[in-house]
Amino acid sequence: MTALHEDRFFDPDPTTRNYAREIYEGTRDLPIVSPHGHVDAAVLASNEPFPDPASLIVTPDHYILRLLYSRGVPLESLGVGPRDDSSAKVETGPRKIWQTFAEHWHLFRGTPTRAWLEYEIRDVFGVKEELDGTSASKLYDAMVERLQSPEFRPRELLKRFRIEFLATTDGAAESLHNHATLRDAKIDARIVPTFRPDALLAIGASGWDGELKRFATAAETEIRSYGDFLAAIRKRRDEFKRAGAKATDHAVITPHTERMVDADVERIFLRALEGKANRHDQSRFEAHMLMEMAGLSAEDGLVMQLHAGALRNHNESFYKQYGPDRGGDIPVATEFTRNLRQLLNAYGNDARFRLIVFSLDESAYGRELAPIAGHYPAVLLGAPWWFHDSVEGMMRFRRETTETAGIDNTAGFTDDTRAFCSIPARHDLARRVDANYLANLVARHVIDLSEARGMAFLMAYDLAKRAYRLTDQPKTDDRTQTVTT
């Protein structure tokens, strides 16, 4: 493992590097605002120690599973077994799993996983050893020792990481009891849920009836019509909001938006209740529900997040064996201009509404998304997502969007991670890359250094607070002026 160099990710040109250092100095120690991610609230609610390096770092990380699987490493050797084959030999020893991972560590050269883990091992765990097959066991022991110490309890790390705000992502039927525990625990950081009703809208999927039942139970109601359904959604949004939620989240393959007439949506919903909805019904229903959700957001002020373009579980036999989120999702080309038009025409000029869009299709950054965010008052650009949450990905995002949308129409960094201990690594990487991006603008005399410092502060901290409405003091350029519609 390369030493964590103080200048990592900065351009080698001395002028740029000097500016990058100065700019980064102003953001490196800022608190972390994490408005979208997948940390399990139970981890913080229980505050139990993390078990071991393998189950903390390797087994749950689809970035790692994905790349190792692509190079012929069986998931079983990483502790992930087939769901329906109890006779499969699945490695259960964490030290052995860690060893297998370490022996393939070279595969991650040049990837963000490598950058994040180097930070995590070195900075979070304070372990200086280089990771490889030989040193794996020694690192394992050192990390286990740390994990058993009180300073590595989740809530202690929360403080050490300077996390000010952390949003989890939760199904529509989520009980929110862990969030209640966390509120009662009076910890410094605000930990809040996010309302993500995707499974509830998949009316053509096999498990939908169960999903609906759990949702009805959570909403303490019966759902016999679309009207009941919508009322329950309102109720649950309100509960999420009272639990601190600032946003909803919606994942779609195609971001098509189109309101159905009442009779149609009622009829399709009844068909779904009878278990007869098909794929086409589901598509229409999802396009319709994005319109409803936007309307509800305009009403209740929850920020609407849209993650478009992932074809989930592309590898079907792999999915059947190992389940979702193991690295088998593949992006598709994504059209936003025509697909979002109806939604934007209905709510895009509404100052109460806010939509944050995330794309896996970089070709849409400059062509569609920056022009949309650079016109519609309601739209902000989400951070480069998933495969593009990387050094090169972030540079491309800034270079493709800033000239058209400015940085004020972006929503700040979102780490989007389920790996709690990688949070500071991810924010640090983003702060460094943004500092370097700005340093390059200063070096080319596009902006001056004091502007760059101000922009870096926004990008590292304040844009996220604005975007997710975490601040109480509205600012001039936080769209507080009324937009005439």
Added chain:
Amino acid sequence: MTALHEDRFFDPDPTTRNYAREIYEGTRDLPIVSPHGHVDAAVLASNEPFPDPASLIVTPDHYILRLLYSRGVPLESLGVGPRDDSSAKVETGPRKIWQTFAEHWHLFRGTPTRAWLEYEIRDVFGVKEELDGTSASKLYDAMVERLQSPEFRPRELLKRFRIEFLATTDGAAESLHNHATLRDAKIDARIVPTFRPDALLAIGASGWDGELKRFATAAETEIRSYGDFLAAIRKRRDEFKRAGAKATDHAVITPHTERMVDADVERIFLRALEGKANRHDQSRFEAHMLMEMAGLSAEDGLVMQLHAGALRNHNESFYKQYGPDRGGDIPVATEFTRNLRQLLNAYGNDARFRLIVFSLDESAYGRELAPIAGHYPAVLLGAPWWFHDSVEGMMRFRRETTETAGIDNTAGFTDDTRAFCSIPARHDLARRVDANYLANLVARHVIDLSEARGMAFLMAYDLAKRAYRLTDQPKTDDRTQTVTT
């Protein structure tokens, strides 16, 4: 406002920067050739002083309106009111509008608008003050003073800007009287019209009948059949040509080209005359008319410009209130290979024909457009357009197209602006970015410095003259040799 640094937009690497300076020295003072833009000929014909900074710079610029609107600034506060609401409170005081603009100036950090305006204020107006809310009024006064002086009359600026050739863009029914005035005025620059018949081809649009009437009047004919229509187009093309026009211009969402059989086109045209043409008719008609226009270009030698990929007036309520060209147009993904095939098969090998293609979809640069221009003798690549007319956009254009098409298959820089005073700023930016692009090639030993100087001259000046057939002396590599078809 950052001082206008002598090295702005150049890479900070000293080797590259030194080459960039040398290369730029050779182009910075070249005359300006502006073969495509939206300056109003009346401004130059009347030669009245420009009124004030707000109506010169803020109110008419859709780049500015767009970004301010996206951040919640009402267009009314910028002097733009709803078309059908006379009771709306619209700011009419230019000083107040300028003040509002200045208070949001920081939103433009990192955008080309900022770069252009810095040049304009500092270099064209000679005002050194930084623009912000505090200084706004002082700058306003200084600029008003300049505007009232004789040296700021449009034709004086024309000289000072060293504009050698300027093409306006004009509807098919345009009387061309301003251009007649300008010819009689015997000014040094050649100011010519461009024939842009888009509105005339929109047979399914609500105002088409009026458009057709105005066109028939301008052509001094009656139009009762497609034959009449085509004859009138020929006549008007000829009038434009006699008024100095070098080109036509065609804006389409999808660049589909397909000739209809005579009976079909006649039938559709008659349906249009009866006010019964629908969207589908219009699409077929437009695809057909691109074929006709290419054929006419091959005959009369007017260069055909094609601007593809803008979905105009995406925000419908905004459009209804504020009208077109206020910043509510959004690009779409654009296919050229299959769509242009019929046109290129018919005319692409014809030495008399020339097609200059502009795209808002950068993904087509390397994939479709550079291969097309690098094969078909008739095709040249237009400069990076609109959202991509920027420092990063120009670098991407060169890096994506030069290796496949060479620079000789590009058409030079087009400022495409309605903001007359920004013309030198835009050409200067392009010359700097191209110099930097070439400097980087020299620094990497891809070309040598003397080649770079020659290429910079082409890019800044001569390619536009060649592309739009402004020179009388044909050159070897200006496709003067006969192409065998």
Added chain:
Amino acid sequence: MTALHEDRFFDPDPTTRNYAREIYEGTRDLPIVSPHGHVDAAVLASNEPFPDPASLIVTPDHYILRLLYSRGVPLESLGVGPRDDSSAKVETGPRKIWQTFAEHWHLFRGTPTRAWLEYEIRDVFGVKEELDGTSASKLYDAMVERLQSPEFRPRELLKRFRIEFLATTDGAAESLHNHATLRDAKIDARIVPTFRPDALLAIGASGWDGELKRFATAAETEIRSYGDFLAAIRKRRDEFKRAGAKATDHAVITPHTERMVDADVERIFLRALEGKANRHDQSRFEAHMLMEMAGLSAEDGLVMQLHAGALRNHNESFYKQYGPDRGGDIPVATEFTRNLRQLLNAYGNDARFRLIVFSLDESAYGRELAPIAGHYPAVLLGAPWWFHDSVEGMMRFRRETTETAGIDNTAGFTDDTRAFCSIPARHDLARRVDANYLANLVARHVIDLSEARGMAFLMAYDLAKRAYRLTDQPKTDDRTQTVTT
């Protein structure tokens, strides 16, 4: 012609350049592995001297023909005449053709053709003169002299170029007698064929019946059913394999994959035998045959190469006159995620199967291809292809794919050329660009120098050997572990 600078293609930043030099030192003299290209086996089998610079360099190179044609140079003046017009005046004098080429040499500034030819003239031929209209004849004479010397016989150049492995590309009916000659000749390099059955699958094309007959003859069988057809394909694959083939190659516009039910494929095949298959039949058949070919690859171990996205012979009249491979092919946007899904679901997890994908649509690199290769054990990314086989194209490829797929999921460099004498130029360029890419990662502290050296070795040499299964010693990370499916 710029002198061949020792640091060409390296970033000018001194830190990066120093690393690039060091990294490149380790790969510059490595043997050449060329697993995909279009060199004619007859050239090496006969070992006759190359005739002259024009027929060696100009007339057969579609990159050159393409760009000269685009600038108005008639193909006839380059020795290429219309196929069906024996009265056409076609230049036959090689000195004259070379002269015409030299006079337009400036058109190639900034293109890879220029970089390759500079290397070829200077390094392979040892001619130092700058190429232009004045020097053309002198260069011609010097090159002719070299070509007549024994050291310029093809097999001597094979040694001098340090070519270790060279795969040609051959139709399904190819007799392979040249390859037999080469095996008997016991030369050091391994020269092997590649099975490319595209023409055989084009059941809707006019010449298909002749193609099928030649194929049946080559397979020494009669083909009266789809079963016969498949059996003959198996037989020929086996013959290719025994002749040393390591791979098959498949060129498609759209990489759609979909297995037909037996009855359908049998019926379509019989329709084809009757000469009645249409375009739609052909599309379905091709999608089906990709599935069959993948299945056969899983069985016989031939690596499957897929080249997607070229719309061949876009310029129809040009094609009719001058034939294929003259520079008239244009790429189209290409979808992989959905199109390859059925094939990847069937064979993507199969350790016996290997698919190497080449794309002309760069927007798919990061969006679809890197995620696919970074998940499916069977998939590797082919080198940047054709229009993207260039300095900028290679940098984009690495920057778009490494962070998601790592370098271990790429297949090494393929020169893909029919220009034998350009092979070392192309590999040298790729090694330089990869060295520079890695140097930049070192300079930004993403990897360290020793890692970069190891990665450079893989990229220049070993990845190709692994990808095409040329080595006998399997390695840990060459997917030798069993993948559970």
